[in-house]
Amino acid sequence: MNRWVQGFLAVCAAPLAGVLWIEADAASPDDKRSGVEFVSPQTRQLQEDDTSNPGMLWVLEGEQLWQEPAGYRATACADCHGAAETVMRGVATRYPQLDEQSERTVDLQGRVNLCRTRHQEAAALAFESQELLALTAFIGYQSRGMPLTASEDERLTPFIDSGRRLYSRRMGQLDLACADCHDARWGQRLSGSLIPQAHPTGYPVYRLEWQTVGSLQRRFRNCMVGVRAEPFDYGAPEMVDLELYLRQRAAGLPIETPAVRP
Amino acid sequence: MRSMINVPKTAKAGEIIEIKTMIAHPMETGYRTGTNGTTIPRNIITRFVCTYDGEEVFSADLFPAVAANPLIAFTTVALRSGTLTFAWTDDSGATQSESVEIVVA
C-alpha cells in the first residue's frame, strides 16, 4: 500500500476509532438507493420542499430560457418543442443516448447544445454556464419522479462497456476506482460523510459544497481531483460513456432533479 | 437575478401570513482565495426590505455569513388588499425589486 493511501486511510480512520477498511458487497439490484438516502435530514428536507430548494431557482430560469428566442433565426425551444411540461416529460430518463447523426453518445446537456447549433443556429452554451444548467435543470425537472430507464439499444453496448471499464479502473495518486467506494463501500464513511452509491438521479444538482447548481461532469471532476487523478475534460467522450454506464446501473431509480447534496 | 417569492394570493383581514423569499446570488464573502492566489472580491446582498403598499413592514441586514442564494422567511399581517414589494440591495448599491399582489377579504 503506497504512502498516499496510508495517509488517506489514517485520515479516515483517525476520527472513527475502530472502523477499518472493510470489504462490503456491491449494492444488489434490490438494494439500489438514491443519494438522497445518504444525506442529513435537513438536506433532504431542502430537496423535498420546492419553496426552499435552491435548485428551483435554476428550474425557473430554465422555464424562462425555454421561451427565449436564440440564434440566427431567433427561434426558441418552445417554437419547435411546444410546452415542455408535456413534450419533455420522460426525456431525461432516456439520457445519455446515441446521437444518430454523429453516431456517438450524447448526454442531455450535449443534446441541448446540438439542438442549438444544428437547429437554432446559435452558439453552443458553455459547460457549467448558468444557461446550460438552467435548461438541463428545467428539462430534468419535467421527469421528476419518473424512473431512469436502461437503454436496450445494442448500438450503445461498446459505449456502456467503455463506461464500465472507466468505472472499475483505478486512477490517480490514491489509486482508487469509482467502484472501490461506490460499489464496495457505500454506506461507510469518508472523512465524516456517508458514501452514496453514485446514482445520477438528481442532476444537475444543487451541491452545498459548490453553493450553486452543477452538472454530473463537474461532480466527476470533483471526485477525480479527490483521488488526485487528472480529471477528464468537460465534454470528453469518457464523461458521457461513464454517465451512460451510471444510467444503466441506476435504472429504476426515480429522477429527483433538482436534487440537493452536500 | 432569478427570485422566487411565496406569498398566499388571498388572506383574511388581520390574518398573519407567511412569506418565503429566495434569490439567486453567490453571496461571495470576500474571504475566499481563487485559483491564482488572489482574494475573490466580496459581492453580497447587504439589505432586504419588504414594503406593503409602500410602508416598510420587514427588513434584514445581511452579512457574508448568509448562505448563497439567500432564503429569507418571515411573517406579516394581511391588513388590506395591495402590493407587497421585495427589494434586495447589494454591495454596489444596485437594487432588484419584485412585487406581488395580495387580495385581502
Place this chain on the structure above:
Amino acid sequence: MSAEPDTVHRVALRGRLGRRALLAGAIGITALAMVRPAQARPGLDAAVADFAGGREVQAGRVRFDIPPLVENGNAVGVSIAVESPMTQLDHVTRIALFNEKNPQADMVVFHLGPRAGRAAVSTRVRLATSQTIVALAEMSDGSVWSARANVVVTLAACIEDLL
C-alpha cells in the same frame, strides 16, 4: 465529533516533493490559507455586548432552531422565534445572529415591528467550523433576550477546489 477544517486536506502535505506531490501539496496549502482568517477577530461576547448597547442580555424568550450536527457548513437552515404579543406597545424590534469562529461575528439582523404579526424568521447561514451561535432579540421596551446553540460542522464552508 468535530473535524478540524485542515484535517480533510492534511494528507495532501505528505509524500516526497515531486511534481505531482507538489501539486497536491499546493492544494492543501491553499486550503489552509483559506481557513486562516478564522483565527483573529472580535470575540462573540464583544459582538453581543455591542448589539445590546450596554444593556443586560438575559437568557430566554428566544427559541433558536439550528441543527446540532451539520454535514456541510455552506447552508445551515436556522429559525428564530421570539415570544411576544407583537403589539404596538410590546413587540420585538430586532433579531440578530452572532457567531464565534467565522471570519466575522455578524451574520444577519432582522428588523421587525407590530406589522410582523409574529416574531418568527428563517434563513440559511454559513458556518466555517464547529462553534457557538447566539440568537438575540431586542424588545420595544429595550430589554435584550438571547439563546445559544453549539453546532458541530462536519465539513467546513467556503473551502472548495475551484476547478
